[in-house]
Amino acid sequence: MSARTHALTIALTGGIAAGKTAVARRFEALGVHVHDADVAAREVIEPGTPGLQELVAAFGSGVLDASGRLDRPAMRQRIFADAAARGRLEAIIHPRVRHWLRERALAEQAPYCLLAIPLLAENIEHYRWLDRVLLVDVPESVQITRLIARDGIDEALARRMLAHQASRAERLALADDVIENSGDESALDDAVAELHQRYLTLANRC
Template identity: 50%
Template structure:
């Protein structure tokens, strides 16, 4: 199953709930962070491409500083993706290969639609929320101003593109409990088709 949604849509809440229910979640964001952790070839490549200004004082990646560069420049974003995405794909493949037979595997991928990664999935689930809700969340939770928040949203697929790719749409625009209840209902549907989801 592929799980996606625009930034601040509630996708992470849905992903966490699926993990609680017993899914094997392959989190592309986590894999991307691991790919540029201190001491990795990925981080060295990012510094070579963007300079030491994207490093924090402790030598780790300063994600906010890098975000200011790549979300304002499509070519810079493509350079970053060319460094990170192949490593993420490799790590995703390893995680799937190691999954037990019958497991419900959830590919939690923010750019699932943008990168055309829906082929081969049994189900594409999109967590959807109105743009104004997402902007408010980004400003409140991540310290971005409204312009930065809208730039990050604009860098992703449009809402219409994601919805067109969806087999299932979950409403992430309301309270956390509302989204979790929808995930629970989805899990019940999955359980009827995947024996391991019944445990």
């Protein structure tokens, strides 16, 4: 068999408040590159980009703030109760985010990299090129407790937020590896260290 021609590309995903950021930080501390879909979503609509130009063409110059950047609060309000507007927004941003992530994965010189993709399960048909999926998993009851504490919201809103994401079962069905993160965050150290060695081994196989 020939040697791998690209870095092993692993998606890091999980439901809201599962602890994806805490896991990503630990991989980064080991020298692993983590390319974040949320960072991509900002970069692809920076001033001067085709993405921002297309947003203005679709929604008008009123979506810009005084500095010429996307007025995110105004856009959130605009799409909150307008499914068609949300669809137009996502049709502009999401393909550019996927391209951004894939370009960075293909340019990697390291044995492997992580792509942090919170809504992977909701968009898995566009990510068939991934090599592996790592899920940070917690029970929904833990997500709700963390959301209430983190965001200062009530349980009803926390449950509505969860309802807008893929189910836990859908995420688990996609996962090649799972980090269970309902306990103390310090337990992540060993889990990440073990996966790091596993991924290095997988990446170095011909």
